[in-house]
Amino acid sequence: MSEPFSYPDDREEASAAQVRALEALLIEKGVITSTTVDKVLGYFESEMTPLNGQKIVARAWVDPEFARLLTSDTPTAIAQLDLPEGMTGAEGEHIAAVANEPGVHNIVICTLCSCFPWPVLGLPPYWYKDPVFRARAAREPRAVLTELGVPLSEDTEVRVWDSSGHSRWFVVPTRPAGTEGWTEGQLAELVTTESMIGVALAKQPSAT
Amino acid sequence: MRTKLQHALGGLEGLAGWPLPGDERVFAEEWETRIFGLHVAMMGLSDSLRDAVVGYDLDAVPSAFRTTWTWADLRKGAESMNPFDYFRLRYYEKWLGGISAYLLENGYVTQAELDAATGHYREHPHEALPDRADDAVDQQVIRYLRQGDSPRRGPATPSFAVGDRVQVANPPPAAHTRLPGYLRGRTGQIERVFEGNYRYACSTGSDGLGEPMPVYLVRFEPREIWGEMAETGAGSLYAELYQTYLSHVAPATTPVEDRSR
Numbered sequence: 001m002s003e004p005f006s007y008p009d010d011r012e013e014a015s016a017a018q019v020r021a022l023e024a025l026l027i028e029k030g031v032i033t034s035t036t037v038d039k040v041l042g043y044f045e046s047e048m049t050p051l052n053g054q055k056i057v058a059r060a061w062v063d064p065e066f067a068r069l070l071t072s073d074t075p076t077a078i079a080q081l082d083l084p085e086g087m088t089g090a091e092g093e094h095i096a097a098v099a100n101e102p103g104v105h106n107i108v109i110c111t112l113c114s115c116f117p118w119p120v121l122g123l124p125p126y127w128y129k130d131p132v133f134r135a136r137a138a139r140e141p142r143a144v145l146t147e148l149g150v151p152l153s154e155d156t157e158v159r160v161w162d163s164s165g166h167s168r169w170f171v172v173p174t175r176p177a178g179t180e181g182w183t184e185g186q187l188a189e190l191v192t193t194e195s196m197i198g199v200a201l202a203k204q205p206s207a208t
Numbered sequence: 209m210r211t212k213l214q215h216a217l218g219g220l221e222g223l224a225g226w227p228l229p230g231d232e233r234v235f236a237e238e239w240e241t242r243i244f245g246l247h248v249a250m251m252g253l254s255d256s257l258r259d260a261v262v263g264y265d266l267d268a269v270p271s272a273f274r275t276t277w278t279w280a281d282l283r284k285g286a287e288s289m290n291p292f293d294y295f296r297l298r299y300y301e302k303w304l305g306g307i308s309a310y311l312l313e314n315g316y317v318t319q320a321e322l323d324a325a326t327g328h329y330r331e332h333p334h335e336a337l338p339d340r341a342d343d344a345v346d347q348q349v350i351r352y353l354r355q356g357d358s359p360r361r362g363p364a365t366p367s368f369a370v371g372d373r374v375q376v377a378n379p380p381p382a383a384h385t386r387l388p389g390y391l392r393g394r395t396g397q398i399e400r401v402f403e404g405n406y407r408y409a410c411s412t413g414s415d416g417l418g419e420p421m422p423v424y425l426v427r428f429e430p431r432e433i434w435g436e437m438a439e440t441g442a443g444s445l446y447a448e449l450y451q452t453y454l455s456h457v458a459p460a461t462t463p464v465e466d467r468s469r
Contacts, residue, residue, distance in 0.1 A: 004295075005295070005296040007296075012237050012239065013330065013333070014326075014330070015237070015239055015301060015304055016237070016238070016239035016329075016333060017326045017327075017329040017330040017333065018304060018308065018322070018326045019239050019242045019243045019246070019304055020239070020242065020325075020326075020329040020333070020337075021322055021325030021326040021328070021329050022243075022246060022307070022308060022311065022317070022322070022325075023242055023245075023246060023337060024325055024329070024337050024338055025311075025316075025317045025321055025322065025325055026246065026249075026311075026316065026317075027337055027338045027340050028338050028340070029272050029316060029317070030270070030271065030272040030340070031249075031253070031271055031272045031273045031316060032246075032249050032253075032271065032273075032345060032349075033340050033341055033342045033345050033346055034337050034338065034339050034340050034341060035341065035346055036245070036249045036345060036346050036349055037241075037242055037245030037246060037249060038245070039346050039349065039350060040244075040245040040248045040249060040349060040350075040353070041241055041244075041245050043350060043353055048353075085354055086353055086354035086355070086356075088355075088356060089352075089353050089354040089355050089356040090248075090251070090252075090352060090353045090354075090356045090357070091356070092356060093356040093357065093358040093359075093360075094358065094360075109218075111217050111218030111388050111390070112214075112215070112217070112283070112385075112386060112388055113279075113283050113286070114299070122234070123234045123244070124234065125231065125232045125233065125234055126231035126232070126233050126234070126236060126299065127230060127231050127232065129299045130231075130299075131217055131220075131223075131294070131295055132223045134217050134218065135217045135218060135219065135220035135223050136223055136224065138217075138218030138219050138388075138390060138445070139218070139219040139221075139390075139430075139433075139434050139437060139438075139439075140224075140439055141439070141443070142439045142441060142443075143224070143439065152441070153441075154440060154441035154442070155441070155442060156441070156442065157441075157442035157443060157444065158439075158441070158442070158443045158444075159443070159444045159445075159446060160443070160444070160445045160446065161446050162218065162388055162445065162446065162447045162448075163448070164386050164387070164388050164447045164448050164449065165386065165402075165406070165423050165447075165448025165449065165450065166358075166359050166360070166402075166406050166423060166448065167402075167425075167448055193232075194232075
């Protein structure tokens with residue numbers, strides 16, 4: 001499909017210069033420092049990444065009691081794990097997990113903006129923020145999931161979670177077959193960001 | 209139904225021909241990382257954090273930022289855009305526009321300063337940023353990231369209970385809302401009453417948000433929302449709705465007439 005809009009040739013250069021100008025002016029005027037933005041980015045690069053969610057899901061796969069607590073009282077469950085300080089920080093104040101199970105598939109969307117559980121999943125990928133995904137997943141989640149490679153049978157209930165309030169949802173995908181006896185570290189590598197939003201299943205053991 | 213495109217994106221039809229976005233990147237261009245960082249910095253220095261439950265000592269933070277900047281401000285900007293621009297611009301391009309407008313409106317920078325500095329960095333894209341160090345500013349921003357700003361305030365004062373049938377309001381489209389447009393006027397069932405009341409970061413005027421109020425997890429049947437456009441097969445749609453958006457559905461007290469006779 002052809003691009004529906006046209007853009008100036010200097011689209012990115014103009015934005016890059018404008019954001020650089022804003023940052024420089026805010027430093028000069030004493031709003032932020034020369035290192036503030038770098039420190040914010042470093043926080044998300046090194047601490048608040050999908051690795052946290054992967055560890056949470058892997059624990060749920062090996063520990064049924066933890067799995068039950070994770071969906072009934074998500075913050076208390078997450079606090080039991082050795083994760084970076086800040087799991088209840090920005091965009092993690094009210095994190096809530098929903099679990100896939102036989103006959104139930106969950107998918108998280110945000111039709112009004114791009115709410116996302118930062119401490120568990122890091123920052124949202126571009127497709128999650130895209131108006132086309134947000135528009136379609138609300139009304140036709142099965143069609144969207146099929147296009148993304150997750151065809152569901154008619155008797156599997158699709159639960160769509162539209163993040164319109166304070167909760168930040170994420171999905172506990174189903175543990176793949178053939179992973180009996182795996183360590184949490186091995187299992188965590190099967191857990192993708194997409195599977196924790198609900199647009200994919202966890203990776204199959206053969207795929208790694 | 210009166211609504212804004214940005215408020216009624218869920219269920220917008222005619223987009224199925226578009227390829228679904230497969231872009232797994234968080235940032236499409238390097239410059240986008242900087243506008244994200246500026247947004248978080250402003251969130252972490254926002255005057256509104258004086259009311260945060262966790263307690264932030266903003267007076268001890270030597271920053272010239274003295275106004276409120278929250279998600280509500282960023283969202284309001286995106287929701288006030290022309291709908292064509294909303295689709296034309298990439299996610300962080302909208303942020304850049306909204307944050308620039310806010311900084312200009314609130315006097316942090318002037319248009320002349322911004323134009324001059326933008327022109328300068330256009331010519332010298334790799335020139336280093338000005339040098340200003342102050343650990344206390346950076347520490348406050350990171351402290352905000354680690355401790356957050358929960359909107360929960362006080363005990364819950366719910367008007368509805370689990371299992372109640374509720375109808376979603378249809379208020380006039382405001383500058384900003386947390387009511388997904390496709391739910392306006394629809395009927396759902398209370399699935400969960402959240403503990404505590406929740407405020408919103410700003411008043412949304414006639415839309416009804418602001419002061420602390422109960423929030424509910426409401427379950428909707430896809431057929432109730434989409435009618436015959438609903439997909440076949442089992443499904444549920446859950447939304448979190450503030451009490452101001454809900455009213456009781458009167459139970460049917462009179463038997464339905466049999467009109468076949």
